[in-house]
Amino acid sequence: MKIKTIALATCLVMLFCLAALAVTACDFSDLRQFYSTETFTKFDGEIERNVTIRVLENDTAISVGYFDELLDAFNEAYAEYGITAVDANMDSYTDLALDGPFGYGPDVLYQANDVLMEFAADKHVLPLPAEEMECYQYIPEAAWDAYEANIEGGIYTCGVPVNIQAPMLYYRKDLLPEDWETTYDDNANGIPDMVESWNALYRYSQKIRSETPDKYGYMKSLSDSYFALGYLFSYGGYVFGDNNTNARDIGIAAGQAEIGARIIQQLASVMNMETVDDSITLNSYSRLGDGTYFATMTTPDVYTMFIREMEADYTRRGYSASEAAAMAEENLVMTDVPTLPVNGDLEDDDAEQMGMTVMGGVNGYAISSYTKAPKACLAFVEFATSYEMVMLRNEYLGIAPARSDVAAELGGLSERLFEKLDAGEIVVMPSISAVGQLWDPLATMFGDIAEDAFRDEPKYPTLEALKRELQDTADGIYSAIFTLQ
Amino acid sequence: MRSYMKKPVGMLKFKKAADVGLTYALLILVGIIFVFPCLWLVLASFSKTGSLYSFDGFFPPDYSLDSFKTLFTDTAMYNYPQWFLNTLLVASMSCIIGTLLVILTAYTISRFEFKARKPLMKITLVLGMFPSFMGMTAVYILMTQFNMINNHWGLILIYSAGAPMGYLVQKGFFDTIPNSIYEAARIDGATNARVFCKITLPLSKPIIVYTALTSFAWPWSDFILPKLLLKERDMYTTAVGLMSLPETEFARFAAGAIFIAVPIVVLYFCLIKYMINGMTAGAVKQ
Numbered sequence: 001m002k003i004k005t006i007a008l009a010t011c012l013v014m015l016f017c018l019a020a021l022a023v024t025a026c027d028f029s030d031l032r033q034f035y036s037t038e039t040f041t042k043f044d045g046e047i048e049r050n051v052t053i054r055v056l057e058n059d060t061a062i063s064v065g066y067f068d069e070l071l072d073a074f075n076e077a078y079a080e081y082g083i084t085a086v087d088a089n090m091d092s093y094t095d096l097a098l099d100g101p102f103g104y105g106p107d108v109l110y111q112a113n114d115v116l117m118e119f120a121a122d123k124h125v126l127p128l129p130a131e132e133m134e135c136y137q138y139i140p141e142a143a144w145d146a147y148e149a150n151i152e153g154g155i156y157t158c159g160v161p162v163n164i165q166a167p168m169l170y171y172r173k174d175l176l177p178e179d180w181e182t183t184y185d186d187n188a189n190g191i192p193d194m195v196e197s198w199n200a201l202y203r204y205s206q207k208i209r210s211e212t213p214d215k216y217g218y219m220k221s222l223s224d225s226y227f228a229l230g231y232l233f234s235y236g237g238y239v240f241g242d243n244n245t246n247a248r249d250i251g252i253a254a255g256q257a258e259i260g261a262r263i264i265q266q267l268a269s270v271m272n273m274e275t276v277d278d279s280i281t282l283n284s285y286s287r288l289g290d291g292t293y294f295a296t297m298t299t300p301d302v303y304t305m306f307i308r309e310m311e312a313d314y315t316r317r318g319y320s321a322s323e324a325a326a327m328a329e330e331n332l333v334m335t336d337v338p339t340l341p342v343n344g345d346l347e348d349d350d351a352e353q354m355g356m357t358v359m360g361g362v363n364g365y366a367i368s369s370y371t372k373a374p375k376a377c378l379a380f381v382e383f384a385t386s387y388e389m390v391m392l393r394n395e396y397l398g399i400a401p402a403r404s405d406v407a408a409e410l411g412g413l414s415e416r417l418f419e420k421l422d423a424g425e426i427v428v429m430p431s432i433s434a435v436g437q438l439w440d441p442l443a444t445m446f447g448d449i450a451e452d453a454f455r456d457e458p459k460y461p462t463l464e465a466l467k468r469e470l471q472d473t474a475d476g477i478y479s480a481i482f483t484l485q
Numbered sequence: 486m487r488s489y490m491k492k493p494v495g496m497l498k499f500k501k502a503a504d505v506g507l508t509y510a511l512l513i514l515v516g517i518i519f520v521f522p523c524l525w526l527v528l529a530s531f532s533k534t535g536s537l538y539s540f541d542g543f544f545p546p547d548y549s550l551d552s553f554k555t556l557f558t559d560t561a562m563y564n565y566p567q568w569f570l571n572t573l574l575v576a577s578m579s580c581i582i583g584t585l586l587v588i589l590t591a592y593t594i595s596r597f598e599f600k601a602r603k604p605l606m607k608i609t610l611v612l613g614m615f616p617s618f619m620g621m622t623a624v625y626i627l628m629t630q631f632n633m634i635n636n637h638w639g640l641i642l643i644y645s646a647g648a649p650m651g652y653l654v655q656k657g658f659f660d661t662i663p664n665s666i667y668e669a670a671r672i673d674g675a676t677n678a679r680v681f682c683k684i685t686l687p688l689s690k691p692i693i694v695y696t697a698l699t700s701f702a703w704p705w706s707d708f709i710l711p712k713l714l715l716k717e718r719d720m721y722t723t724a725v726g727l728m729s730l731p732e733t734e735f736a737r738f739a740a741g742a743i744f745i746a747v748p749i750v751v752l753y754f755c756l757i758k759y760m761i762n763g764m765t766a767g768a769v770k771q
Contacts, residue, residue: 089717104635
């Protein structure tokens, strides 16, 4: 008994010593750095020399070769300082919060605003002296706002906007009626009416459905909140108050948002039951590719997915690979989203039209709080957001730039997206943490509203009923955000 | 006197045939249920467009070998050959070191009587009940302090060090080797090391093969630990690399998953005889 007790005690002491050793061996001092006005002094003084900074870039930018060009140009420009920027060679969804404190994260990150601002909320990225940067004057306030964080009472800019992401309408040019220029171009502007206004697209979808029941006009998952919110925004709805920063003010039922909800019901009627779930999102590439769908709405970054599917379809139909590629490029059109009727009735062919407000995002650069060379990182961000590099980025990736001078030079869709962001027609996705509580309730609500088109007895037959549903969902989201607080 | 009614022979034959038929039908059904996902993955790996979204119903509309080609040729972003080599290094080294440690642990526990033997067995049994991912955060922090993040030897260390925890099957095998053989060797003057190397090991081929295979298979397919410890793309193992592929590269994912399964399947088929001997030897009651 005595020996056993001694053995047990010895074991416990050894275990304790081991644990103490492990804990003391760990240096946690760098785990968290705090923001203060002194944080900005990190960017004062002489730039670091002979350092290597790791940059995490977008996968597409790497695969198409833009990133190599950027690194080569930067390294050449800063060779005299011995600064070398390299590919961080990490997964684009790397967790800075986990790896940064231990020195394994990237020094500079390129991400969407909502991802970067999550890091900013926990102080994993540095506040930047944005106003002192060359690009500051060229980037609209709405884009800078997406990178503003209120931390411990101070307002900090934690990222530099590079490009604008917003929903676009994709359609098949070869599926337009042959005589569209005479029958579907009322304003004679050379653009088919059905891709200019939702009313015309709705009518054209009805026509396709009645003539060929296995084909569709416009098809899109209406329960996808990212895209469906645009209909509410266009009629006065919003996500959070105070420019998407006040989670206590949930505005999805504000203004005449119920009119937007009715548009969702009307659009659902020219689709099928797949619109209430994500089936359409999953198969829209192949369905648009094989001509089952005439048009859909999604983000610009999946353009190549449609091209690939169209090429496959043309190849199946006996065209050579080069012919298929050329035909796909020729027939797939990505354009701005159509206009909405002011009165919110897609059935009213003479309704006055207005621009559609959509939800979007701003991708940009941020600097890790754990970098050993903040000034070199800032130099890199300055370099990567310069006119020449953003222009080059557009050439390689076809992005819509956040810089006004580049957008003006490019014109077309890039300029249009820039103008929409500047005019508030693109609502940047909220960057506050409460946004996580939005998606599921909204998807359920949008799915339920869209399903009304297929019910024998509609659940939301009036605008009042739709308004009530929007308000109930807003209340539910509010409870989800604040009940546990 | 009791009389027993004999059942007609035809009836018995019918019952037996029905029994066999039902058993086969059930086995075939279960077989289909298990084989179908694998079959689907194999077909998906031959999908021409490469996207999961282009499937017409459950199967790809067009087939080609492109996915397998790009898996090994398009390495700029997704360096599958490098991931494969990394996995091979980690699995092989973990297999060699882990097998050695497991065999030594099991042999010691089986053959030697010492005071801590029973408590050790109890402790390992209890510790084995906890899921290994419970200590992941601690493992991560410790590895950062040893500078073993982004280092394949960090993985090998953890796999090898953790392997002896599963020594029970091997101990069961060593328990079945008659003590008289060891006693004879001892009488002839053999040392412990000589007994182990010259007598135990040659008799233990099945369990060594079984141990080596299981020690190889675990790191070969593990995801959680490599995902935690390997940060750079070129350091990834296959499981982590495949999981990092975007949704648009599903055919490449499927091709990679099929290819990674080939070596382990071949190994299993070649060594199945030893494996079964190894697993069952310790289970026989005499």
